Amino acid sequence: MNKAGKISKNIILMVIGLLWFVPLLFMFEKSFEDGGFANYATILQQENLPRNFLNSVVVTGGTIAVVLVVTLLAGFAFSKLKFRGKNILYLIVLVGLMIPAPALIVPLSQLIKTMGLINNPLSLIGIYAALQVPFSLLIMKNYFDELPTELIESGIVDGCSVFKAFRKILLPLCAPVVSAVTVFTFLAAWNEFLLAFMFLKKPIYQTLTVIPYSFTMLFMSDLPRMFAALTIIALPIIILYICLQKQFEQGLTAGSVKG
Numbered sequence: 001m002n003k004a005g006k007i008s009k010n011i012i013l014m015v016i017g018l019l020w021f022v023p024l025l026f027m028f029e030k031s032f033e034d035g036g037f038a039n040y041a042t043i044l045q046q047e048n049l050p051r052n053f054l055n056s057v058v059v060t061g062g063t064i065a066v067v068l069v070v071t072l073l074a075g076f077a078f079s080k081l082k083f084r085g086k087n088i089l090y091l092i093v094l095v096g097l098m099i100p101a102p103a104l105i106v107p108l109s110q111l112i113k114t115m116g117l118i119n120n121p122l123s124l125i126g127i128y129a130a131l132q133v134p135f136s137l138l139i140m141k142n143y144f145d146e147l148p149t150e151l152i153e154s155g156i157v158d159g160c161s162v163f164k165a166f167r168k169i170l171l172p173l174c175a176p177v178v179s180a181v182t183v184f185t186f187l188a189a190w191n192e193f194l195l196a197f198m199f200l201k202k203p204i205y206q207t208l209t210v211i212p213y214s215f216t217m218l219f220m221s222d223l224p225r226m227f228a229a230l231t232i233i234a235l236p237i238i239i240l241y242i243c244l245q246k247q248f249e250q251g252l253t254a255g256s257v258k259g
Contacts, residue, residue, distance in 0.1 A: 024234070031227035039228040048203045049211070055121045055200075056190060056207040062125040063189040064182055067132050071181060072174065074133075075140025076166050080152060090141070096134035105198060112199055119205045124196060128189045136181045143177040144170070186240065208233050 031039055043049070077083075078090050108127060117123035147170060155165030193209045200206045203214060212229055 024238075027227050027234075028231055031224055031231050033224040035224060039225045040232065042225055043229045043232055046211075048206070051204055052206055052208050052211055055205065056209070059121050059124045059128070059196075059207055060186055060189040062122070063128040063132065064185045066125060066129040067136050067185045068178060068181060070129070070133055071136040071140040072171070072178070074137055075144050076170065078137070078141045079144035079147075080149060080166075081162070093137060094134055096131070097138070101131055101192075101195060105194070108195070109198065117199070119200055119202050121200060121205055121207065123199060124189075124192075124207075127195055128185075128192060132185050132188055136185065139181060139184075140177060143174065147173060183240065187237065190237065 033039075035042070074093075078086060112118055112123055115123075151169050152162065152165045155169045156162065160168065191209060192207075193213075196207045197210050197213065200210060206214070211233065212226070
């Protein structure tokens with residue numbers, strides 16, 4: 001690419017970046033109007049906020065753990081093992097990429113209600129994990145496809161079982177893709193609102209993403225405090241992105257298919 005092309009590309013990327021950055025800057029600026037840091041103090045003093053934060057941490061952490069365990073094992077199996085119906089089963093799992101979460105609200109509502117898991121934050125872990133597994137599995141399998149099969153074969157020759165070869169040889173090589181899947185899953189679970197709003201009715205059991213909706217009742221006419229609440233909720237995402245930019249880049253390339 002010539003110099004003019006690089007400059008044009010950078011300008012386009014800067015414009016796209018500004019489209020995302022300006023609303024965040026507006027939200028942050030407005031959160032300091034009238035009361036300044038007192039707006040944040042008011043939000044942080046809300047009775048259920050520490051518990052809501054803990055709920056989000058538990059749900060997000062549990063979702064990440066389930067997704068990693070399932071997709072690491074399944075990605076290895078679909079990539080390196082031979083068994084009957086492998087391709088068909090893999091395609092069936094990938095069908096989940098085409099199913100939007102709102103389409104599952106009715107059956108999920110019936111299931112959660114029947115199991116008595118309404119107002120139980122842990123019920124969201126299984127749902128979020130199921131929604132994230134297809135995309136994460138796609139990334140995992142393609143990453144394992146790029147690892148030489150000879151690594152497993154040499155491990156088996158040295159006396160390892162297939163699972164031990166996976167655990168001792170391939171798993172230590174999976175740090176980039178594990179980081180990528182962790183980041184993508186964190187973003188999806190931490191930011192999810194609709195299902196959390198549907199299944200967590202009592203304020204003490206809610207996750208952070210539901211809090212702005214409840215704050216509208218308290219701060220409907222107090223926009224600075226409302227923006228302060230939104231800033232607090234968005235802060236972990238912003239920090240994560242700043243700290244893990246490389247993992248985001250690796251996540252975009254780890255699931256790519258070789259030409």
